[in-house]
Amino acid sequence: MSAIITVENLNKTFDTKDGSFEAIKGISLEIEAGDIYGIIGMSGAGKSTLVRCLNYLERPTSGRVLVEDKDLASLSEKELRRLRSSIGMIFQNFNLLMQKSVLANVIFPLRIAGVSKAEAKKRAKELLEVVGLPDKIHAYPAQLSGGQRQRVAIARALANNPKILLCDEATSALDPQTTESILQLLRKINQEMGVTIVIITHQMSVIREICNNVAIIEQGQLVENGLVKEIFEHPKSRAAKRLIIEGKDPDEWEKNNGQIGSKAMEYAPVDLLKEHRRIRIVFTTNSSYEPVIANMILKFKTPVNILKADTKNVGGTARGEMILGLPDDTTLQQQMIDYLQERKLEVEEVEEDV
Amino acid sequence: MFSSAEISMILEGLRDSLYMTVVSTLLGYLIGLPWGIVLTVSGKDGLKPNRGLYRILDIITNVMRSVPFLILLILIIPLTKLIVGQTYGATAMIVPLTVSAAPFIARMVESSLNEVDKGVIEASLSMGAGTLRIIFKVLIGEARVSLIAGATITVGTILGYSAMAGILGGGGLGDIAIRYGYYRYQANILWVTVILLILLMQIFQFIGTMISTKLDRRKK
Ligand SMILES: Nc1ncnc2c1ncn2[C@@H]1O[C@H](COP(=O)(O)OP(=O)(O)O)[C@@H](O)[C@H]1O
Ligand SMILES: [Mg+2]
Numbered sequence: 001m002s003a004i005i006t007v008e009n010l011n012k013t014f015d016t017k018d019g020s021f022e023a024i025k026g027i028s029l030e031i032e033a034g035d036i037y038g039i040i041g042m043s044g045a046g047k048s049t050l051v052r053c054l055n056y057l058e059r060p061t062s063g064r065v066l067v068e069d070k071d072l073a074s075l076s077e078k079e080l081r082r083l084r085s086s087i088g089m090i091f092q093n094f095n096l097l098m099q100k101s102v103l104a105n106v107i108f109p110l111r112i113a114g115v116s117k118a119e120a121k122k123r124a125k126e127l128l129e130v131v132g133l134p135d136k137i138h139a140y141p142a143q144l145s146g147g148q149r150q151r152v153a154i155a156r157a158l159a160n161n162p163k164i165l166l167c168d169e170a171t172s173a174l175d176p177q178t179t180e181s182i183l184q185l186l187r188k189i190n191q192e193m194g195v196t197i198v199i200i201t202h203q204m205s206v207i208r209e210i211c212n213n214v215a216i217i218e219q220g221q222l223v224e225n226g227l228v229k230e231i232f233e234h235p236k237s238r239a240a241k242r243l244i245i246e247g248k249d250p251d252e253w254e255k256n257n258g259q260i261g262s263k264a265m266e267y268a269p270v271d272l273l274k275e276h277r278r279i280r281i282v283f284t285t286n287s288s289y290e291p292v293i294a295n296m297i298l299k300f301k302t303p304v305n306i307l308k309a310d311t312k313n314v315g316g317t318a319r320g321e322m323i324l325g326l327p328d329d330t331t332l333q334q335q336m337i338d339y340l341q342e343r344k345l346e347v348e349e350v351e352e353d354v
Numbered sequence: 355m356f357s358s359a360e361i362s363m364i365l366e367g368l369r370d371s372l373y374m375t376v377v378s379t380l381l382g383y384l385i386g387l388p389w390g391i392v393l394t395v396s397g398k399d400g401l402k403p404n405r406g407l408y409r410i411l412d413i414i415t416n417v418m419r420s421v422p423f424l425i426l427l428i429l430i431i432p433l434t435k436l437i438v439g440q441t442y443g444a445t446a447m448i449v450p451l452t453v454s455a456a457p458f459i460a461r462m463v464e465s466s467l468n469e470v471d472k473g474v475i476e477a478s479l480s481m482g483a484g485t486l487r488i489i490f491k492v493l494i495g496e497a498r499v500s501l502i503a504g505a506t507i508t509v510g511t512i513l514g515y516s517a518m519a520g521i522l523g524g525g526g527l528g529d530i531a532i533r534y535g536y537y538r539y540q541a542n543i544l545w546v547t548v549i550l551l552i553l554l555m556q557i558f559q560f561i562g563t564m565i566s567t568k569l570d571r572r573k574k
Contacts, residue, residue: 057479085482095477099496099571108491109481140571156481166480 003066004033004164004196005054010063012049023049024060025220031213033163036190036197038211038228040204040243046220047200051166054198055087056080067164085113088157088195092169094149096141102128102152103137109159127155131185147178154185158195165189168200179203183210204243208232216240233282233321233346244321277333278307278350281340283320293322296339302327304336323350360543364530368550370444371526374516375554378448379509382455389415389456390463391489397468401475401485411460418457423515426454427522444525447516455512462504466497499570506562510555517551527551 012024023046031037041047052058053065056072065072067083075083096105103124110120128137131151141149150170157165167186171179187210189195199211207214207228215225216239224237235241297303305325326333340347356364393411396404421429427450431441434449470493478492494501520528527547535544 055480057476081482081484083482084480087480089477089480091473091477093471093473095471095473097474097492097496098471099498099569101571108478112481112483112487142572153477 002033003030004068005031005198006066007054008064008066010050010053010065011061012053012058013061023220024053026063027217027222029215029222029225031196031198033196034190034194035213036187036199036211038199038201038207038214039217040201040207040214041217043202045217047217048168050217051168051198051200054166055084055089085109085160086162088162088165090150090153090157090165090167090170092172094141094146094153096149096152096156098141100140101137102133102139102141102144105141105152106155106159109156113160123159124155127158128152130158131155146174147182150174150182151185154189158189158193163196165195165197167197169202170199171206172201172203179206186210216243234348277326278323279326279337280321280323280348280350282346282348292340292343292345293324296336299339300332300336302332355542364543364546364550367525367527367530367547371513371516371528371551371554374444374447374451374524374526375509375513378451378455378512378516379505381448381452382459382508382512383505385452385456386459387463389460390467393460393464394467394493395485395489397464399472401488415457415460418454419461423450423454423518424521426450427519442523442525447519447524451512451515451519454515455508458511459504459508462508463501466500466504467493469500470496499566502562502566502569506559509558509562513551513554513558
């Protein structure tokens with residue numbers, strides 16, 4: 001696999017009334033062809049600006065964006081328009097033409113690309129079938145639910161057989177069930193049509209659900225990126241740890257001001273527990289179905305405190321992690337850690353400052 | 355109640371009023387629509403922001419809009435004479451009516467087009483649409499209800515101006531109202547013209563509302 005999108009040292013500065021504002025600061029990343037790549041960060045982090053740079057809706061102040069090895073800066077206005085018509089894009093608010101029928105909305109990008117009227121109509125009907133709305137072609141967007149509108153937007157984005165689909169908060173206006181069904185549709189599009197998908201979101205659940213790779217953006221900077229499962233297992237940056245350990249969406253980061261666990265109601269508040277030694281264990285294989293912890297307790301005849309237990313669906317496979325509070329006896333602690341490691345579990349110390 | 359001469363005079367007045375209003379509105383849109391589009395597109399958040407061009411058009415629009423219609427009518431008498439060859443009668447009135455309608459229409463169009471959701475424009479840009487396509491398919495298409503509402507207001511305003519033009523020999527119902535009602539104290543003719551003007555206004559409003567309701571697809 002090779003990179004279909006390459007971003008090199010991207011900067012974007014906006015001139016505003018109160019001086020200039022750096023929305024993107026030196027971001028570099030590569031997105032592989034066929035990938036589902038997530039970009040997560042709290043609102044105002046610069047995600048939309050970054051994704052708009054990927055098809056040059058926004059021109060970067062400096063740095064390069066390459067799509068299939070083509071530097072977008074080298075394209076003429078006309079070539080850029082052609083490139084854009086081959087990259088699909090969907091949005092939080094769907095952005096459909098409200099005065100046009102569902103069918104006409106899907107025909108629109110085809111006409112832009114120069115497809116004949118009859119051909120466009122035929123193709124638009126096929127696309128609406130793909131997204132599961134064959135009976136709504138004559139309806140108007142106002143008559144559809146949010147999920148249905150996003151399906152129309154997806155059909156429209158796929159009209160010109162794009163290799164890339166950019167999704168800017170595509171599920172943020174939808175309820176959890178609808179989000180789920182839209183994510184399933186996106187996964188299907190990725191698998192069956194081989195479309196590379198870039199997903200911008202502030203919802204960790206979306207990343208966990210369908211992304212292979214993720215980039216975490218904070219205040220215009222890339223703080224961590226890599227495989228979703230690796231970041232879940234070994235989060236390095238503070239931002240990633242907050243996302244994973246607390247299971248919080250980035251929008252809540254600020255409010256809690258980094259106070260670990262103070263608001264994560266579903267988990268035990270880690271910082272309030274007085275265990276002297278805490279470890280995080282990560283189930284990287286299916287061994288999470290094996291009662292390792294129970295067996296360990298039976299073996300050592302000493303209880304451990306399960307401070308947090310969480311199993312998540314990461315990219316289709318079950319991943320679990322637990323935070324254990326170990327007994328005070330340091331030899332026993334070491335024996336337990338060895339026991340867990342022998343069983344191919346990853347063990348990591350949990351420091352005070354997670 | 356009325357002599358047949360009076361009746362035919364009133365009918366002629368009605369025809370002239372309609373003629374002035376409709377032709378001036380059409381000509382007004384011929385100038386005002388592109389003018390409003392350029393204002394929208396060159397504006398700060400427009401498709402092709404152009405501060406210099408916008409400033410110039412904006413100032414011209416404001417200046418023209420601030421001259422009261424009757425004064426404008428007098429100011430441009432030389433232009434009217436040049437174009438029509440005379441300065442009285444219904445045809446001559448079309449010139450000042452158009453000149454005063456155009457900047458009014460430009461503002462209406464600008465404000466209607468600016469109401470179009472920026473997200474839809476962004477989506478169109480992301481599909482590779484060019485400026486002209488966005489103007490005609492997206493801006494005008496999506497703003498059509500508001501544009502029709504604007505056109506309805508415009509027609510009503512021009513009808514009012516055309517009646518005012520009667521003071522200076524403009525022809526039409528306003529002219530009759532002034533000649534008979536004001537100079538000859540013939541209250542019955544005055545009242546008939548007023549009622550006809552009200553009816554015309556109602557009819558225009560009715561048609562405008564009907565078209566925009568019919569065109570609006572945003573309802574459930
Ligand atoms: N056109 C613009 N002019 C000035 N500031 C902007 C513009 N677009 C975005 N910004 C600013 O850049 C920052 C990042 O915005 P955005 O990319 O929309 O964030 P996100 O999508 O992550 O919520 C915000 O502070 C926003 O106010
Ligand atoms: Mg955003």
